[in-house]
Structures are given as C-alpha cells and as structure tokens.
Amino acid sequence: AQKVTQAQTEISVVEKEDVTLDCVYETRDTTYYLFWYKQPPSGELVFLIRRNSFDEQNEISGRYSWNFQKSTSSFNFTITASQVVDSAVYFCALTPTTGGGNKLTFGTGTQLKVEL
C-alpha cells in the first residue's frame, strides 16, 4: 500500500517570505513517480512537477524548487519570495511506475496562506 503524508495542515506566511511544504511518502514499489499539484481558491487542480524515483536531482523553476531525497522518502517543495497569488492548497501525490495506469495516491494537502 502507498501512503503520502503532508503533516502541515496549514501554513501562514507574510509576502516575500520563503516557505517549504513537506511531503513524506511510503511505497513498496522500487520505481514510482512523485507529483505536486496546486489547488487555488477557484478549485481546479494545476500540475506543478513530476519526479521519477530514479532522478534525485533537485529542480528549480522560477520561484519554485523541489528537493527529492530517496533516503528519507521525502519530496519537499519550496516557494521563494512568496506572493499572495501562491495562496492555495498544495497536494503531493505518488504513483507506481508499473500497474497499468496512473493511480495517484494523494496526501491530505497543505493550505498555504500568503498575506501582505
């Protein structure tokens, strides 16, 4: 069975602060993919990043960066210089590479509030 834990239920920061959202996962699969999705107040789900379990390189995209550490089963997400528009619920998700489909297991999400 797979499990994704996002222990931070809600985080509040002031604009321009850096913030890290934690994601810890459990899986028996040797190969898998990890994802982050953003859900703004409007409700849609926005894909942010996909990471293969073989690729432990950190990734940076603008103000966003991701730290994947297989040794600690973590895939953390950092927003640098946060902005009000970053306010949303962020979900971490996991799917095995094999099994015939993209069966995502989601964490419970972290509500990020960025205030002026």
Added chain:
Amino acid sequence: NAGVTQTPKFQVLKTGQSMTLQCAQDMNHEYMSWYRQDPGMGLRLIHYSVGAGITDQGEVPNGYNVSRSTTEDFPLRLLSAAPSQTSVYFCASSYQGAVNEQFFGPGTRLTVL
C-alpha cells in the same frame, strides 16, 4: 481543445436518488479516472479506466459504477445516493503510463441531503 470537461458543476440530490456525473476529454487519452475530494482527506481514487471497455476499482469504489464505451467519455453513476457521497468529484485523463501528467476537470460539487 476543451481538455477535460465535467457536467454538472453543482448538484443537490436527496438520499436514494440516482444520477450520472459526466466526464469527457478530447485529447485522445487512454487513461481516465474519477477522484473524490473530501475536507482533510485529499483526493481519493474511485474508479479508473485504461481504455475503452476496461474499468477497474480504485480505493473507494463502493456506491459508484462506471463504464467506458468510448475513449472520450467516462461517466460516474451513483445508483442510490447517500449523504456520505457528498463531496467534490474530479475526473482526470492522461496518456497511459505513470510518467504522464494527469489533466483534471473543473470538478462537480455534489450535495446529498
């Protein structure tokens, strides 16, 4: 491309009523799935399909039926709605394979009284 579309956007049912949530995609994706989102529980997989004529159960399938007669459509049926099925339902589609990003529809907010 319209992407993934879902109808209706909102629905209120009484306990015991039946209804079908519609989902369609125009990207020729093989894989389609239904998730439900409940407060504090993230999204959970209800049913999924890897192609026309093939469906399988996800984590929380009880109370729901699906069928996949075409590549484009993947309706979700509630045969006898219960208050526990009050939730936001998301349909998603992707090309086959875990590497591929799933595209989500805008969601259907269902309330069962």
